[in-house]
Amino acid sequence: MKQLKSLHDLALFGASPAFAEPLHVGRPNLGSREAFLAYANAIFDRRWLSNNGPLVQEFERRLAEFLGVTHCVAMCNGTIALEIAIRALELKGEVIVPSYTFIATAHALQWQEITPVFADIDLQTHNLDPEAVRRMITPRTTGILGVHLWGRGCPVIELQAVAEEHELKLLFDASHAFGCTHDGVPIGAFGECAVFSFHATKFFNTFEGGAVITDNEDLAVKMRLMKNFGFSGYDNVIYPGTNGKMTEMAAAMGLVNLDAVDEFVAVNRRNHVLYSQRLNAIEGLSVLAYDDCEQNNYQYVVVEVGEAFPVSRDEIVHALQAENVLARRYFWPGCHNMLPYRAFYPHVGLLLPNTATVADRVIVLPTGATVDESQIETIADIFNILSYSKKVGYQECCREFL
Numbered sequence: 001m002k003q004l005k006s007l008h009d010l011a012l013f014g015a016s017p018a019f020a021e022p023l024h025v026g027r028p029n030l031g032s033r034e035a036f037l038a039y040a041n042a043i044f045d046r047r048w049l050s051n052n053g054p055l056v057q058e059f060e061r062r063l064a065e066f067l068g069v070t071h072c073v074a075m076c077n078g079t080i081a082l083e084i085a086i087r088a089l090e091l092k093g094e095v096i097v098p099s100y101t102f103i104a105t106a107h108a109l110q111w112q113e114i115t116p117v118f119a120d121i122d123l124q125t126h127n128l129d130p131e132a133v134r135r136m137i138t139p140r141t142t143g144i145l146g147v148h149l150w151g152r153g154c155p156v157i158e159l160q161a162v163a164e165e166h167e168l169k170l171l172f173d174a175s176h177a178f179g180c181t182h183d184g185v186p187i188g189a190f191g192e193c194a195v196f197s198f199h200a201t202k203f204f205n206t207f208e209g210g211a212v213i214t215d216n217e218d219l220a221v222k223m224r225l226m227k228n229f230g231f232s233g234y235d236n237v238i239y240p241g242t243n244g245k246m247t248e249m250a251a252a253m254g255l256v257n258l259d260a261v262d263e264f265v266a267v268n269r270r271n272h273v274l275y276s277q278r279l280n281a282i283e284g285l286s287v288l289a290y291d292d293c294e295q296n297n298y299q300y301v302v303v304e305v306g307e308a309f310p311v312s313r314d315e316i317v318h319a320l321q322a323e324n325v326l327a328r329r330y331f332w333p334g335c336h337n338m339l340p341y342r343a344f345y346p347h348v349g350l351l352l353p354n355t356a357t358v359a360d361r362v363i364v365l366p367t368g369a370t371v372d373e374s375q376i377e378t379i380a381d382i383f384n385i386l387s388y389s390k391k392v393g394y395q396e397c398c399r400e401f402l
């Protein structure tokens, strides 16, 4: 491994990159290959590939048990799962959401011509601020779609109170929060339902996939109809529906990964602890903490870059990417600044100061089974070099090399 001591050792300034191969954010977590191939063989033998096959049924059963709910409806991806949940709850008009989330949270509403009304977040937690939510309620509001960002529960009790007061439906996008708890309670216990994404890059994946979990039986029945064209049996459609079905191959991946969840958490946790030790020691950096009294999946290593750090967030990302550390800005510049929403609702940014602040501060770093401790030490060294460089030194180097 290359020794990194001064600015001149950085790839940005002409040295060779610290890593020969790129380190990705969201490189898939994989369970047992042998177990997966055994499932794949069985799928071939059965010739049952989709349409609520035995593996999907087993997956739903095991997932409901693992997540501590009565109903789990598996789907083809998280976005369709969100759309179906929103539709099954009969939301319309306006629904309040954070802007600081993955774009699909907003799209799932806009796609069915429901206005996503963006509410601001809390600077510390990055989650919805219940008072900001309250301020965005109008006579057209029908629901609140909270997001458990980075796997940390959003303020469910306060949001529940707002929802009850205004007779709004409350549901959660729990895409980041697989296996997480809030106040010791499994994350799926809150609101009408919780939606997960099992996309390849998520903590728990089924290649592509998603699910809605709920304790509400009527809601589960309705969503099962909706994800299968509204068929209630052969030749009998009783509901308008779409195609949200999960395949057998996806369920096989889910079953295999479910057996490996503890290993995934252990590696992520080890990485998160080391990143935190090394980066929190540098002035101007702080790694978002997970409460050790809760269950977390530690999938996101989120670094906030403060004023005290001598180079900007974007300059850090640039320097890291040159070293083959494919660090990412996350949810920048916020959903409300993405073209469709910027065009529809040009002034909403005025009400989202904390969203802007957080979106400008955050870097997400690579973790997971393919990132080891020596690599994290090297990444920390890169941050250290950047932190020693006074602004002037860095800019002189920039002038020399760029």
Ligand SMILES: *Cc1c(COP(=O)(O)O)cnc(C)c1O
Pocket: 077, 078, 079, 080, 101, 102, 104, 105, 147, 173, 175, 176, 196, 197, 198, 199, 209, 210
């Ligand atoms: C990934 C993600 C989604 C979308 O899920 P897909 O399975 O990719 O469709 C929705 N919301 C959040 C917060 C996500 O992170």
